Amino acid sequence: MQAVGVNCLGVLDTFSSLDTIFIPKNRMKRPRKGYISFVTQSGALGLALLDLLATENYGFSKFVSYGNGTNVDEADYLEFLKDDENTKVICVYIEAVKDGKKFMKIASEVAKKKPVIIIKGGKTEKGAQAALSHTGSLAGSQEIYSSVFKQCKLIEVNTLREMFNLAKLFEKLELMNLKPKGKKIQIITNGGGYGILTADSVSENNLELPEISINLKKELKKKLAPIVTVKNPLDLTGIAKDSDYKFVLENCIKEKDIDILLTIVLPQTPLISENIVNLFSEINNQKKKPLVVISTGGDFTKFIKNRMEDQNIPVFEFPGDAVKAIKRMVDYYNKN
Amino acid sequence: MQAVGVNCLGVLDTFSSLDTIFIPKNRMKRPRKGYISFVTQSGALGLALLDLLATENYGFSKFVSYGNGTNVDEADYLEFLKDDENTKVICVYIEAVKDGKKFMKIASEVAKKKPVIIIKGGKTEKGAQAALSHTGSLAGSQEIYSSVFKQCKLIEVNTLREMFNLAKLFEKLELMNLKPKGKKIQIITNGGGYGILTADSVSENNLELPEISINLKKELKKKLAPIVTVKNPLDLTGIAKDSDYKFVLENCIKEKDIDILLTIVLPQTPLISENIVNLFSEINNQKKKPLVVISTGGDFTKFIKNRMEDQNIPVFEFPGDAVKAIKRMVDYYNKN
Numbered sequence: 099m100q101a102v103g104v105n106c107l108g109v110l111d112t113f114s115s116l117d118t119i120f121i122p123k124n125r126m127k128r129p130r131k132g133y134i135s136f137v138t139q140s141g142a143l144g145l146a147l148l149d150l151l152a153t154e155n156y157g158f159s160k161f162v163s164y165g166n167g168t169n170v171d172e173a174d175y176l177e178f179l180k181d182d183e184n185t186k187v188i189c190v191y192i193e194a195v196k197d198g199k200k201f202m203k204i205a206s207e208v209a210k211k212k213p214v215i216i217i218k219g220g221k222t223e224k225g226a227q228a229a230l231s232h233t234g235s236l237a238g239s240q241e242i243y244s245s246v247f248k249q250c251k252l253i254e255v256n257t258l259r260e261m262f263n264l265a266k267l268f269e270k271l272e273l274m275n276l277k278p279k280g281k282k283i284q285i286i287t288n289g290g291g292y293g294i295l296t297a298d299s300v301s302e303n304n305l306e307l308p309e310i311s312i313n314l315k316k317e318l319k320k321k322l323a324p325i326v327t328v329k330n331p332l333d334l335t336g337i338a339k340d341s342d343y344k345f346v347l348e349n350c351i352k353e354k355d356i357d358i359l360l361t362i363v364l365p366q367t368p369l370i371s372e373n374i375v376n377l378f379s380e381i382n383n384q385k386k387k388p389l390v391v392i393s394t395g396g397d398f399t400k401f402i403k404n405r406m407e408d409q410n411i412p413v414f415e416f417p418g419d420a421v422k423a424i425k426r427m428v429d430y431y432n433k434n
Numbered sequence: 435m436q437a438v439g440v441n442c443l444g445v446l447d448t449f450s451s452l453d454t455i456f457i458p459k460n461r462m463k464r465p466r467k468g469y470i471s472f473v474t475q476s477g478a479l480g481l482a483l484l485d486l487l488a489t490e491n492y493g494f495s496k497f498v499s500y501g502n503g504t505n506v507d508e509a510d511y512l513e514f515l516k517d518d519e520n521t522k523v524i525c526v527y528i529e530a531v532k533d534g535k536k537f538m539k540i541a542s543e544v545a546k547k548k549p550v551i552i553i554k555g556g557k558t559e560k561g562a563q564a565a566l567s568h569t570g571s572l573a574g575s576q577e578i579y580s581s582v583f584k585q586c587k588l589i590e591v592n593t594l595r596e597m598f599n600l601a602k603l604f605e606k607l608e609l610m611n612l613k614p615k616g617k618k619i620q621i622i623t624n625g626g627g628y629g630i631l632t633a634d635s636v637s638e639n640n641l642e643l644p645e646i647s648i649n650l651k652k653e654l655k656k657k658l659a660p661i662v663t664v665k666n667p668l669d670l671t672g673i674a675k676d677s678d679y680k681f682v683l684e685n686c687i688k689e690k691d692i693d694i695l696l697t698i699v700l701p702q703t704p705l706i707s708e709n710i711v712n713l714f715s716e717i718n719n720q721k722k723k724p725l726v727v728i729s730t731g732g733d734f735t736k737f738i739k740n741r742m743e744d745q746n747i748p749v750f751e752f753p754g755d756a757v758k759a760i761k762r763m764v765d766y767y768n769k770n
Contacts, residue, residue, distance in 0.1 A: 121702050121703070121704070122704065124734065125701070125702050125703070125704060125734055126702040126731070126732070127732040127733065138627070139627065140625065140626055140627025140628070140630075141625075141627075141672070142624065142625030142626065142627065142628065142672055142700050142702070142703070143625050143626075143627035143628050143631075143700075144627075145700070145702045146625065146628070146700040146702055146730040146731050146735075147730060149702055149730070149731040149732040149735065150730050150731050150732060150735070150751065152732055153732040153733065153736075191627060193627070193630065217631070219627055219630035219631050219634065220630050220634065221634045221638075222633065222634045222637035222638060223637065224633045224634070224636070224637050224643045224666075225630045225631070225633040225634035225637065227633075227665070228626070228629055228630045228633050228665070228667050228669070229630050231626075231663040231665060231669065232626035232627070232629070232630060232669065233626070256754070257635075257752060257753075257754035258631070258752050258753070258754070259751075259752050259754060259755070288478065289476065289477075289478030289479050289482065290476055290478065290479075290564070290567075290568035290569070291474070291475065291476025291477075291478065291479035291480075291527060291529070291555055291568070292476070292478065292479050292482070293564055293568070294476075294529065294555035294556050294561045294564045294565050294568060295479075295553075295555050295561070295594070297558065297560045297561040297564050298555065298556065298557045298558045298560070298561035299593075300560070301558035301559065301560050301561065302557075302558060307560045327567040329563070329564070329567060330560075331564050333564070333567065333568065336477070336478055364478050364479075364481070364482040365461070366457050366461050366462040366478070366481045366482055366485055367457070367461070367478070368457070368458065368461060394482040394483060394485070394486050395462070395482050395485040395486050396462070396463040396485040396486060396488055396489040397463065397489065398460065398461055399482075399485065399486070400489075415486065415595075416593060416594050416595050417593075417594070418592070418593035418594070418595060419595070
């Protein structure tokens with residue numbers, strides 16, 4: 099992978115240890131090896147995000163900031179990443195497409211092979227004026243861009259946060275070769291309020307919360323404490339132990355009427371131990387259904403989160419972030 | 435402040451060092467002193483958020499988790515916080531209001547004195563069913579709740595992330611006694627792409643990006659490098675030094691046609707030093723216009739961010755988060 103564009107702030111390849119970013123490491127942390135690749139027309143944006151996401155345990159494969167792309171453009175980079183086995187999902191920040199026909203041809207081919215998430219700078223008139231000063235880009239009509247992206251089956255997002263939440267979800271699922279069969283979600287939680295907000299978010303995003311089947315209910319009631327109401331969301335309450343999660347997940351993963359296991363773990367309560375990582379990992383390694391975790395908290399929580407992510411379980415900080423990412427992911431696999 | 439409700443998981447008062455949360459500190463970090471108070475019907479939700487936000491340099495004043503509120507309800511807590519001088523902004527998580535008439539009377543009085551941000555669990559049918567099992571709350575119609583909140587001038591949000599972004603903004607502005615005169619925003623950046631995405635977000639949120647006046651343009655051109663196009667967003671580019679920000683902010687803060695200074699600082703570039711905190715603080719201490727910062731990155735960035743926040747400058751990680759919070763803040767002061 100060669101970066102030859104003028105105004106190109108750098109290339110990073112964590113697999114070959116190539117690093118042409120001229121920023122000292124005490125200013126910008128380099129991310130660990132991973133399977134997200136990121137192509138950006140804006141250098142500073144790319145570097146700031148790599149720096150942030152490196153501290154959040156994100157792994158990246160290739161990064162390239164190509165600026166005004168004098169002789170290699172966004173489509174060329176996409177084409178390269180299409181066949182890169184270390185790239186499972188591609189993120190793109192773009193202000194304008196250089197050659198529309200070429201872009202459409204290549205982008206559609208790439209999108210057939212792996213998810214491509216794209217954010218467009220200069221969607222509004224004011225933003226477009228700024229893009230003209232920045233990379234000399236004629237940002238063009240947002241309607242046209244959005245319909246081109248849609249036609250090519252690229253996943254357009256509105257915010258950077260949304261982009262990288264979704265990238266994490268795709269990276270883990272693609273690595274595990276896990277695709278949900280549908281949009282039926284079972285919520286399992288040890289915090290009532292979090293379960294409720296997650297249920298609200300699931301409904302608002304037109305995903306489904308199926309009732310727990312009679313047989314599953316019977317099975318779960320055998321071992322769970324009487325305080326637990328066996329419903330969806332399933333609130334294990336603050337007395338939940340690691341083994342309760344294991345028991346519930348093992349039963350739910352066999353259930354026909356559940357496509358995705360959305361599990362909230364608030365590890366503040368002392369009955370949750372770090373062994374929960376191993377238990378979740380065993381479930382995830384069965385590769386039967388996507389297992390997504392929501393976990394909010396400080397140092398201990400982040401320790402658990404990072405270890406789960408190292409086992410290819412995607413973990414999110416807030417219910418809204420997790421559900422929004424799941425929604426886009428379900429729509430993507432539904433169409434592909 | 436006395437917590438007597440059954441199912442009450444704890445009370446925290448950072449000013450009197452009262453702490454009745456029965457969770458060890460290695461599992462849940464306590465936040466530092468600050469001026470946000472948080473009333474929550476869900477205990478686990480509250481504790482997880484305190485734990486997270488403590489690691490993000492958030493300061494809290496009072497925290498109370500009141501569960502099913504047997505003899506003290508949400509309105510009583512709001513009434514107490516109304517006159518608490520250490521509370522500048524109140525956050526509320528609620529599943530149902532216990533006594534509608536009492537709540538409306540008290541909430542409207544409180545909202546006249548300080549911003550109250552509220553999130554309602556059980557907005558959807560599925561969420562409401564879960565709330566019934568959780569705190570025995572009849573979650574009721576979301577339309578009625580939303581219109582009651584609106585009538586009482588409470589600020590209703592949809593996600594926890596939105597709630598605490600906004601709480602931070604209000605806390606800092608109220609402490610500095612800074613209210614924007616209008617919705618005209620000047621963006622200053624050292625990253626072109628970030629400036630563009632921020633401009634897009636400002637336009638999408640119906641805030642304004644005024645043109646830079648002829649006089650201000652003349653003034654700014656005197657010292658800025660020729661590569662800098664003097665526009666809004668003002669892109670100082672990767673060569674920006676601390677002193678460039680100081681020069682620009684000092685000029686913009688005097689400008690009649692600017693209400694809010696929205697400044698992007700990507701501190702990866704070596705010409706930014708930690709002295710930028712002092713320079714920003716001097717501007718902020720003039721108390722002329724709200725100064726809001728967007729800063730994305732790892733350890734060095736977070737060091738800068740935390741020090742700025744200690745000087746009552748609100749700092750956000752992503753453009754979308756900052757602009758959304760500004761939008762709600764502008765609407766609030768516009769109505770009050």
